[in-house]
Amino acid sequence: MSDNNFYITTPIYYPSGKPHMGHAYSSIIADIFARFKRIEKNNVMFLTGTDEHGQKIEREAQKNLKKPKEFCDEISLKFKDLTKTLNLSNDDFIRTTEKRHHKAVNEIWNRLVNSKDIYLSKYSGWYSVSDEAYYSDDEVDTKNNLKISKISGSKVEWVEEESFFFKLSSWQSKLLKHYESNPDFILPKSRKNEVVEFVKSGLKDLSVSRTSFTWGIPVPKNKKHVIYVWLDALTNYLSALNFPDEKNVKYKNFWPANIHVIGKDILRFHAVYWPAFLMAAKIPLPKRIYGHGWILSDEKKMSKSLGNILDPLDIIKKYGIDQLRYYLIKEVSLGNDGSISLKSLKDCINNDLANNFGNLCQRVITFVEKNCNSCIPNCKKFFKEDQIIFESIIKKVPELKKLIDKQELNQYMKEVINFSFEANKYFNDLKPWDLKKDNIERMNAVIYTILNQIKSISILLYPVIPGSSEKILNCLGVDKMDFNIDCLLDTNYLKMGYKIKKPGILFKKIEDDN
Numbered sequence: 223m224s225d226n227n228f229y230i231t232t233p234i235y236y237p238s239g240k241p242h243m244g245h246a247y248s249s250i251i252a253d254i255f256a257r258f259k260r261i262e263k264n265n266v267m268f269l270t271g272t273d274e275h276g277q278k279i280e281r282e283a284q285k286n287l288k289k290p291k292e293f294c295d296e297i298s299l300k301f302k303d304l305t306k307t308l309n310l311s312n313d314d315f316i317r318t319t320e321k322r323h324h325k326a327v328n329e330i331w332n333r334l335v336n337s338k339d340i341y342l343s344k345y346s347g348w349y350s351v352s353d354e355a356y357y358s359d360d361e362v363d364t365k366n367n368l369k370i371s372k373i374s375g376s377k378v379e380w381v382e383e384e385s386f387f388f389k390l391s392s393w394q395s396k397l398l399k400h401y402e403s404n405p406d407f408i409l410p411k412s413r414k415n416e417v418v419e420f421v422k423s424g425l426k427d428l429s430v431s432r433t434s435f436t437w438g439i440p441v442p443k444n445k446k447h448v449i450y451v452w453l454d455a456l457t458n459y460l461s462a463l464n465f466p467d468e469k470n471v472k473y474k475n476f477w478p479a480n481i482h483v484i485g486k487d488i489l490r491f492h493a494v495y496w497p498a499f500l501m502a503a504k505i506p507l508p509k510r511i512y513g514h515g516w517i518l519s520d521e522k523k524m525s526k527s528l529g530n531i532l533d534p535l536d537i538i539k540k541y542g543i544d545q546l547r548y549y550l551i552k553e554v555s556l557g558n559d560g561s562i563s564l565k566s567l568k569d570c571i572n573n574d575l576a577n578n579f580g581n582l583c584q585r586v587i588t589f590v591e592k593n594c595n596s597c598i599p600n601c602k603k604f605f606k607e608d609q610i611i612f613e614s615i616i617k618k619v620p621e622l623k624k625l626i627d628k629q630e631l632n633q634y635m636k637e638v639i640n641f642s643f644e645a646n647k648y649f650n651d652l653k654p655w656d657l658k659k660d661n662i663e664r665m666n667a668v669i670y671t672i673l674n675q676i677k678s679i680s681i682l683l684y685p686v687i688p689g690s691s692e693k694i695l696n697c698l699g700v701d702k703m704d705f706n707i708d709c710l711l712d713t714n715y716l717k718m719g720y721k722i723k724k725p726g727i728l729f730k731k732i733e734d735d736n
């Protein structure tokens with residue numbers, strides 16, 4: 223696999239209800255990394271999709287008096303539409319009801335059977351349909367006469383049925399060894415520690431088939447069973463690469479995945495079960511599992527069952543998609559939980575986007591219109607203060623790349639916004655409106671410098687606010703092919719004499735009653 227291939231995935235979403243902010247959050251994070259890797263000129267494959275089998279979906283379809291497939295077709299479409307609304311740059315959208323996925327799941331199952339990692343027995347224990355997860359006795363609590371999972375808080379029910387088991391217990395020491403020799407396999411660090419503790423406490427074999435319902439992929443050669451929905455779902459990361467055709471160019475280029483972006487609630491499945499399944503099936507492991515925190519509303523996880531959902535579609539309609547993308551990333555520290563509210567959304571849009579970066583662009587472009595005949599000025603000579611500001615961004619590029627590689631998105635944003643403060647300060651300090659009176663040559667150099675800074679900041683913000691950055695870059699005559707780090711580093715890129723186009727209002731300030 224060449225070094226410049228990069229494969230990133232989101233979780234695949236249960237099409238059990240309409241998409242909410244938590245789903246939008248996982249997808250936006252992954253999109254930002256995918257876009258950054260593209261501006262670094264990597265060959266990127268970005269995957270998202272829907273997880274359509276299992277009891278949760280079967281029951282939801284029944285409630286809606288629909289056949290499961292018909293129900294999934296409808297809701298999966300909403301998730302597909304959401305990829306457009308969120309301006310995701312995904313290269314594929316996988317549905318676990320597709321043929322290509324069944325093929326991959328069958329292959330994995332057969333490999334696990336052949337490696338003798340699967341045996342037939344009986345499961346009796348707790349199961350949460352809402353989490354599609356098994357819980358042990360000590361993970362279950364009683365609340366208001368209801369049995370619930372201590373981990374997720376969702377209702378559990380007692381299940382007793384014939385089941386195939388995966389010999390998870392026999393992978394315990396190999397998993398621990400993998401975590402130890404690949405210290406960045408699970409990030410952030412705090413999540414890694416949780417997983418290591420869990421695995422050290424002892425792994426039990428995992429039930430990987432169900433017999434009490436039928437909505438799933440049948441177990442090969444034993445149609446009474448359907449494959450456990452998590453074994454089914456996790457395989458999506460491979461099926462989108464045409465696995466089991468290991469000679470296929472997609473598989474060759476993109477497996478092992480560089481990163482699976484997931485929420486912390488599904489860490490166990492990705493950081494324990496998935497690598498164990500893969501090791502047993504003799505498939506290389508993904509390089510990183512990143513477990514982000516939860517979006518909270520009133521300090522509680524935002525979820526359908528709690529009824530505390532801020533609808534992403536409402537917010538996008540009212541304030542704009544880039545505004546939402548920017549806010550979620552800026553407001554919530556990536557690995558931790560974070561509360562969101564309309565009040566802080568408005569403050570963030572006004573302070574960072576409207577008053578800082580938006581205002582910088584607007585002021586400079588208006589100045590160019592009025593004083594430079596709307597053209598990028600001609601200039602020959604730059605001064606030390608121009609060089610300093612050019613270099614302040616250029617020198618930081620290697621560090622910015624590292625921050626993204628470590629998923630330190632909040633620090634990245636801080637640095638980029640700081641460039642915008644710096645550029646505003648440069649514009650104010652050098653007062654081109656005064657230079658206009660007696661030093662046009664110097665005024666031209668200052669304007670060129672500031673336009674160059676706007677170009678660079680727009681490229682760095684492109685992964686986060688792609689629509690608005692594109693508007694600004696277009697206005698400066700930057701070709702879409704050049705939305706990349708090389709263009710950022712090229713301080714002569716902007717064509718002198720190029721007539722800039724007006725971008726229109728970039729970020730509207732939100733008034734209090736709005």
Ligand code: MSP
Nearest residue numbers: 233234235236244245273455456484485516517524
């Ligand atoms: N179908 C499984 C994932 C299978 S991946 C092989 C699933 N689906 S989900 O629709 O319930 O959730 C998908 C993602 O949304 C998870 O990463 C979850 O953490 C995220 N979010 C759901 N609610 C959330 C918040 N309130 N905040 C942040 N993300 C949360 O799990």
